[in-house]
Amino acid sequence: MKNRVITISREFGSGGRTIGRAVAEALGIPCYDHELLQEIAAKSGFAEAYIRDAGEYAPGGMIASAFSHQPSGPNNADYLWEIQYKLITELAEKGPCVIVGRCADYILRDKADCLRVFIHADMAFRAKRIVDVYGEREASPEQRLRDKDKRRAAYHRFYTDMKWGHAQNYDVTLNSGTLGLDACVRIIKSLY
């Protein structure tokens, strides 16, 4: 099996983005993550920070609008989803790459030779890691993780109808906390 594209979904703080970058570097192929945000920003006219929140961590408003009884056309989140969908499809057609987040696994499910990866770790590992990487915040690391997990799962479920973190949705899932980031990179590389 030739996997032209590697998609990495990940729990916040699990190191999935770091793993994605390391895999891409080792394989000599591009990794899209922040770059995706920039492209979506350029195409949509929205600010990157807005897209980061609206696009990945489903805001209350977006989910609320979906269940609203008031008739309404597509909202900002739907508009961004559309742009994101097209962009990811185009990138996958362009050549081999790693794509982190943004429901790429779902978007490419019928369109590309995909190795679909999910990275997770337990709360203690991730709590330590987000403080190391992103620094302290007013909310405790555990609170921040619970909030991000909830929003990411809700966004994913809303647009893909797939259960977040269900083994059956992926080719491989890895616990970066027990296996270590290096082992994760090695395994993904070996499957490409």
Next chain:
Amino acid sequence: MKNRVITISREFGSGGRTIGRAVAEALGIPCYDHELLQEIAAKSGFAEAYIRDAGEYAPGGMIASAFSHQPSGPNNADYLWEIQYKLITELAEKGPCVIVGRCADYILRDKADCLRVFIHADMAFRAKRIVDVYGEREASPEQRLRDKDKRRAAYHRFYTDMKWGHAQNYDVTLNSGTLGLDACVRIIKSLY
């Protein structure tokens, strides 16, 4: 991290047992699967075939008894669980090994250095495989798979309170259908 014990949970027909045996052989350590059934049979006085059904694929009766309003002591399934629990704990203490099925991942969660693996594959791959390995039956392969999946998940949930197939319960989950059995063996071996 030194993983002394490898536990393999698997969807029926995914090749998890075959993978477990190959990993054990490559590492030169024992693999417990049928052997576990034989030991439980010897200790309990029940026939192996009964244990296979009662112990792994929760029979309606067992689940029904759990929700029954009639006061009752432990039933056969609880009695077998007790024996299985002790046996798996003892085996893990004895030395490195691979244990296939029987909720070993849950039983050893606090007791051993465990590499917890889950093997799955899509319906088409498993349907083809169970016909190749176990032959035709009156029920269609898809019906057989749906039935086994349901029973295995119910048994696992009943005794462990963990969600079957949830990535977060494992160190690594692998899709044997897309990756191939050999790649699964190689990855598990490399993590030991």
